Amino acid sequence: MAASFTQLHQELAELLPADLRAACVTSRYAKGEQLFSAGQKPTYMFFISSGEVLLERLSRQGEAIVLQRTRHGIVSEASLQSARYHCDAKVIASSEITGVPIHRIAAALASDPAFSSRWIGMLNREVKRLRLQCERLSLHKVQDRLLHFLETEGQQGKYPLSSGLKSLAGELGVTHEALYRCVSDLEKKGILRRGDGYLITLSR
C-alpha cells in the first residue's frame, strides 16, 4: 500500500465528524493485497472509495466463501466492538481505501449524537442490504439470482463489472462456469446485454 493524501471521499466526509476526517489515512492498495485477516485485532475501519474488496471465510472443507463483495462503502462496520476480525479482506482490484482509527470512531460516537444517528442509519442500510442478499441466495436458479442482483444493485438496470464476472459469481454463490453460461443465455434471449465493462438489463 502506498500512503497518499488525496481528498476524502464525499460520502465518508459526510458520515464522519469534522475532527475525525483529519485522522483518516487514504492509501492505494494493489490487487492481491490483504486488508486484514481473521483473528487480527481491529484497529482501523476501512472505507472503499474505488476498486474491489472481498470479505471471505474459509469453510471447514477449506474453500473460500464470499461473505461480501464491496466496490464502494464501509467494510468491517461490525468490528466496532469486536476483539477480532471474523473474516479475511482481500483486495482483488487496485483500490483506493481510507482507514479510520476505530478508537476515534468509538469516542466520537459516545460524544456526538448526530454522528451516532448517521452511524445508525449506515448500519440500517447495511442490514437491509444483507437481507436482500439473503433473499437472493434463497433463489435456486442462477438466472433468478442474477436478475435479482441487477434489480437491487444496479442503477437503471446497468451494473459495472470492474473485475469480471468471476468475482460476481462468488457473491451470487454459484460457480463461474454457471454464471458465464447464464449471462450468455440471457444475451441470446435479448434480456441482457454486455457492453464494455457493464451488464445492462434490457426489458422491464
Place this chain on the structure above:
Amino acid sequence: MAASFTQLHQELAELLPADLRAACVTSRYAKGEQLFSAGQKPTYMFFISSGEVLLERLSRQGEAIVLQRTRHGIVSEASLQSARYHCDAKVIASSEITGVPIHRIAAALASDPAFSSRWIGMLNREVKRLRLQCERLSLHKVQDRLLHFLETEGQQGKYPLSSGLKSLAGELGVTHEALYRCVSDLEKKGILRRGDGYLITLSR
C-alpha cells in the same frame, strides 16, 4: 392479539432506557396472525419474547421467500428510519411480543448516548448474524447448511425446534422434503439426534 401486562423481557429491559419501558405494550399473538405487512407505515418496533415469527417477501413468481425467522429478539430494527416496511411479518407459533413506539425510540436515541451505544451494539450483532446467514446460504448442500446452522445458532450443538422442521427448511432455503431426508440421513450416520423438540449434534 390480546393485550396484557406481563413483565418486560429482561433482554429488552436492558436495551431500553427506563422511561421507554413504560411505553411498551406486550401482547399475545396466535399462530397465523400478521404482525405487519409490506408497504405499511412502521409505528411500532417489535420484540419477540417467545414463539416464532417469519419475515417474508414474495418473489416475482409469487412464492414466499423467508428473509428471517425469529424466535427471540427484535424484528424490524431497520425500519427505524424507513417510511415503509419492506416485508411481511407472520406469526407462525403462539408468541409473546412487545411493541415499542418507534418515535419514542428515535427520540431516546437522539438524547441518550448510552442507549445509542447499546442500539449500535444490537445492530452490529444483527449484521454479523446476517453475514453468517449469507455464508450458510452460499453452501450448496443441504447437509452443509444444516450443520453450519447448528454450529452457529445452536447452544452446545443443541437447537430447539418450536414449530417443526418445516419452518427451518424455509430459513435454510431448501424444501422441507430435502431437509427431512437430510435429518434422517444424519441420524442414520449417528451425527445427529432428534430428541423431543430438539436437534442435537453428537460428534465434534
Place this chain on the structure above:
DNA sequence: CGTACTTTTGAATCGCATCAAATCTGGTGG
C-alpha cells in the same frame, strides 16, 4: 514473449426441486 488469470465450451454426474401420495399429529366440533 511468457506467465497468470479470465473467459469459454464440453461432457458426465449428482443433488435437489418437483410432483405425488400415504401416514401421522394436534386440535375441533359433534
Place this chain on the structure above:
DNA sequence: CCACCAGATTTGATGCGATTCAAAAGTACG
C-alpha cells in the same frame, strides 16, 4: 369420546440444473 380436518411428516419417482472436471482460447501485464 370419537370423527374429522388441516397441517406436518415421510417416502418414492422423475427431471432439471448446477457442480465438477477438463481443456482450449483469449487477455493483461511485466
